[in-house]
Amino acid sequence: MKSEKISELTTNRLSVYLRCLNTLAAAGIKTVSSKAMAEQFNLNSAQIRKDLAYFGEFGVRGVGYYVENLRDHIIKILGLDVAHRVGIVGAGNLGTALANYDGFTTSNFTVAALFDNAREKIGERVGRNQVMVHDVRNLARVVHDEEIDVIVLSVPARVAQKVLNQVMSAGIKAVLNFAPARLQARRGVKVKNVDLTVALESLSYSLARPQVSTITNPRVTHAYEEIAQHDETREL
Amino acid sequence: MKSEKISELTTNRLSVYLRCLNTLAAAGIKTVSSKAMAEQFNLNSAQIRKDLAYFGEFGVRGVGYYVENLRDHIIKILGLDVAHRVGIVGAGNLGTALANYDGFTTSNFTVAALFDNAREKIGERVGRNQVMVHDVRNLARVVHDEEIDVIVLSVPARVAQKVLNQVMSAGIKAVLNFAPARLQARRGVKVKNVDLTVALESLSYSLARPQVSTITNPRVTHAYEEIAQHDETREL
């Protein structure tokens, strides 16, 4: 257990490990070694051990890790033991799709509000979960009233920075940005970007230059991946 | 100009540079130095030069790069000069939202088909673009008929691997996966993952452990980011 600062690659992988453990727990498996887990989910066992060791000594030598126990530890580490409330700015196609997304629930996130500036959308309740669409001008108030601590941006790129500024002024410290825009955040505010354009264009590159050996198990970078999910009911 | 193999981080950044250049071109700017571009879009100038130098000597010493010229080069490099046709498997919330996504167009991608297994969806045309929903069992045929070369997976995690296998059997070499699952691809097939769960849980970590200096400009990893987009009409 060191007290170095933790890289984002590590926290991304912790999320992956959590999924793996959920899968194992669902299969009734009580204990797992880093090697077994690495093989099953194609990860690297040393990396698993190292990532975990940043936060404590959770394993038992000669045995491995207790699945439930490690799962609980990772939930704590990632702060998933406390409920998070999400606001989505931009009630377009993607925004409303996200408002219906069940995957949030599993990680202790609830979509509490949508925001838009289109008169005809404001005041409506949308989707299965009947989330209310608020006027984006009331963002700060609703964030406060609804105790929202995470904002998802699904707005056009040209307004993304302006909206982010408003979001930061409302005291939000965590933002998931879907707008294809390089945003400037003030320090203390974490912005994670999910950029479809970059993903697609990079795929296009791989089509343009077929490599003999396109790697099968890419590094778990950029916030992603897994082999099987415990929550199988989710539908995107 | 070397002939090393190019890292995915580099191709992701090329996509970002392309956006920047589009912005500059739209502003009527003819020529730009790596330093100016780095400052405007908060990138590192040495990295821009190095990334570009993998593919050729596009710059002019003492001047910089010609915006239009460099733009065209990157389009070629990324293979965006040839049209791509996209099939989306999973006509749920996210799948249909993506079918309506205008951002595809800018990068020379067209959504040619949706696939699902739900009887009531098959045969329908959905969204603004009236994309036809096909029976997923006919995937190979439709991929061939519609000349689809990129598949987007927006299916539940438990079926993602099975669907991917089918997709690979149909000869697809490029896949964008939204399912929270660690997929195994055969070599020569490129799978890019976009995992909302990982992104959110990693955000949760940053809320749980507020750093004094949460970094403002994270490395452009994991397929993302930008400051201003030339195509401002897109609505998610």
Add this chain to the structure above:
DNA sequence: CTCTGTGAAGTCATTCACAGCG
């Protein structure tokens, strides 16, 4: 004897810093 936790080594990516072209 198994498997963790971890220094040390190895690999890959970013940034520096400058020779030399225009």
Add this chain to the structure above:
DNA sequence: CGCTGTGAATGACTTCACAGAG
């Protein structure tokens, strides 16, 4: 001069390999 292209330096991340705990 200014700015590119690039080796060399630095830094970050991953993997190896093993001492030692259980």
